[in-house]
Amino acid sequence: MAVTISEQVKQLGLETHVLEIEVDGLTVVPPEVHGIAMDRFDNMVELLLAKSEQMIGCPFTLDRGPHGDLEFSPKAAGLSAVDKDNRKPGQFLIQQLGRHHRLFRDLAINPVAVALMRHMIGDDAARFSSHNSFVKWQDDFGYGPTLGLHCDQTQMPRPWGRAALTANTNWCLTDYTKEGGSFAYVPGSHRLGRRPDQPRAASRAVPVECPKGSVIVFHGATWHGAFPRLIPGMRLSIANYYRHHMVMSQEDIRATFPRHLADDCDDPVLFKQLAGFNDRFPYAEQAQPVPVLANA
Ligand SMILES: O=C(O)CCC(=O)C(=O)O
Ligand SMILES: [Fe+2]
Numbered sequence: 001m002a003v004t005i006s007e008q009v010k011q012l013g014l015e016t017h018v019l020e021i022e023v024d025g026l027t028v029v030p031p032e033v034h035g036i037a038m039d040r041f042d043n044m045v046e047l048l049l050a051k052s053e054q055m056i057g058c059p060f061t062l063d064r065g066p067h068g069d070l071e072f073s074p075k076a077a078g079l080s081a082v083d084k085d086n087r088k089p090g091q092f093l094i095q096q097l098g099r100h101h102r103l104f105r106d107l108a109i110n111p112v113a114v115a116l117m118r119h120m121i122g123d124d125a126a127r128f129s130s131h132n133s134f135v136k137w138q139d140d141f142g143y144g145p146t147l148g149l150h151c152d153q154t155q156m157p158r159p160w161g162r163a164a165l166t167a168n169t170n171w172c173l174t175d176y177t178k179e180g181g182s183f184a185y186v187p188g189s190h191r192l193g194r195r196p197d198q199p200r201a202a203s204r205a206v207p208v209e210c211p212k213g214s215v216i217v218f219h220g221a222t223w224h225g226a227f228p229r230l231i232p233g234m235r236l237s238i239a240n241y242y243r244h245h246m247v248m249s250q251e252d253i254r255a256t257f258p259r260h261l262a263d264d265c266d267d268p269v270l271f272k273q274l275a276g277f278n279d280r281f282p283y284a285e286q287a288q289p290v291p292v293l294a295n296a
Contacts, residue, residue, distance in 0.1 A: 006123060008115040017217070018119055025190030025222035027116075031213040034112040041213050044103050045173050048133050048236055051094055062174065063233050065137025090139020090229065096251055097131040097238065099258065104131060105265040108240045109274065113169045116217045117242040120164035127276045129166060129243040130250035133173075136181055136235040142228025147184045147205050149196040152241065153220030160193045166220035166243045173236035176214070178207035181229030183216055189223035196223040245279060254279065 003022050005015060013033070020027035031038065045062070052060040058068030070089050072079055097104040107113075108131055117126045142148070153165040176182040184205040186196070196202075201223055208216055218224060229235055243249060254276045262271045272278070280287065 006115065006119060008111075009119055012112055012115055014112065014115060014119075017116060021116065021120065021217065021219060024187040026185055026187070026208070026216065026218040026224075028208060028210045029112060029116070029215045029217060030210075034110055034215055036107070036110060036213070038213055040103060041171075041173055044101075044107070044238070045236060047101055047103065048094060048135065048173070051100065051133075052092075052135055055094065056092075060135070060234065062236075065232070065234050088139070090142060091134060091136040094133040094135060095130065097133060098128075098253070099261060102261075102264055104238070105261065105271060107171060107238060109265060109267050109270045110215075113215060113217065113240065114270065114274070117167050117169070120167040120219055121242060121244050122163060125244045125246075126167075126242050126274065127245045127249065127279075128251075128253050128274045129241040129247075130239070130253075132239050132241070134170075134235075134237045134239060136226075136229055138229050138232050139181075140228055140230060142181060143225050145202060146196075146198050146225070147202050147227060148225035149184070149186065149198070149201045149205060149223045150225060151190075151195055151221050151223060153247075154195055156220075156247065158194060160221055163244075164190075164220045165247050166241065168218050168220065168242070169240045170216040170218075171238040171240065172210060172212055172214045172216065173238065174234060175212050176208060176210050176216075176235070178209060178227050179230045180233075181227055181235045182210075183208040183224060184227050185218065185222055185224040190219040190221040193221060242274075245276060246281075249276070 005018060009015060009018055017027040017029055049060045058066055060066050072089050098108060152168055156165045170183060184207055186201055186204045207227055257275055262268055262275060265271050
C-alpha cells in the first residue's frame with residue numbers, strides 16, 4: 001500500500017524515518033534531526049533528579065540511582081501485578097510533566113516529533129495523551145521474562161486498522177544500552193494488529209540502543225517493553241504519548257491543564273491544538289444550534 005508523505009515530513013527531511021515506522025513500527029531520531037540541543041537534555045535530567053528527590057525523600061544521582069532503600073506501600077494505588085509481587089521497585093513514573101517546567105512543554109511540541117505523530121495518527125487528529133518520565137535504576141528483574149511487552153493501544157477493540165490510534169515518543173535522557181535497561185521491541189509487530197503472544201514475543205524482541213538525546217518514535221500497535229537494568233546507575237526517559245482525538249486521554253489535559261502554562265512555550269497555538277482545548281467533544285453544555293421561532 002502506498003505511503004502518504006505530508007509536506008511537513010518532506011520539509012523536515014523525515015522520509016526515511018517515516019519508512020522505518022511503516023516497516024518496523026519504530027524509528028530512532030537523532031539530535032541533529034530533531035534539533036534539540038544537548039544542554040536542554042542536561043537541564044531536564046537535573047529537573048527530574050530534583051523532582052525524584054522531592055517526591056521520594058532521598059537524593060537520586062545518575063551513577064547510583066536512589067540513595068535509599070525503597071519499597072511500594074502495599075496500599076499504594078495503581079500497583080501493577082509485577083510490583084505487587086513483593087518486589088523492590090526498580091522504577092517509578094513522574095507524571096504530568098507539562099505542568100512542571102517549560103522545557104517539558106517545548107519537548108511535547110517538538111516539530112519533528114509532532115510531524116511523525118501526525119503521520120501515524122492523522123494530520124488534524126493527533127492530541128496529547130500524557131507526559132511521563134520513566135525513572136529507572138539497577139534491578140535484575142525489571143519487567144520479568146516477558147520484558148513487559150505490550151502495545152500502547154492495547155485497550156482499543158480489534159480489529160485495528162493501519163492508522164495508529166495512539167503513538168508514542170520516548171526521549172532518551174541517558175544512553176540506552178541493553179544491559180542498561182534499554183527499550184525492547186519486536187520489529188514489524190505493529191502490522192500484526194494484535195497483542196503480543198508470549199513467550200514467542202519476548203524471544204523475538206531486540207534492544208533499541210541509542211545515545212542520550214535520541215528520541216524513539218513508535219506506533220501504538222508496536223510490541224514493546226524494556227530489558228532489565230543490570231548495571232549500577234540510572235536510565236531516564238520521557239514518554240510523550242499522543243492519541244487520536246476520539247481516543248480517551250491518559251491525563252485529563254483538556255479539562256485540568258492550567259491555561260496560562262500553555263501560553264508559556266515555543267508555540268502556544270500548537271500546544272493548545274494538541275491539548276484539545278477547543279475540541280468539539282466531549283461537550284459540557286448544549287453544543288448544537290437551537291432553532292428560534294421565525295416570527296418572534
Ligand atoms: O521504557 C520503558 O520501560 C517502557 C516505555 C513504555 O512502555 C512506553 O513509553 O509506552
Ligand atoms: Fe508502552
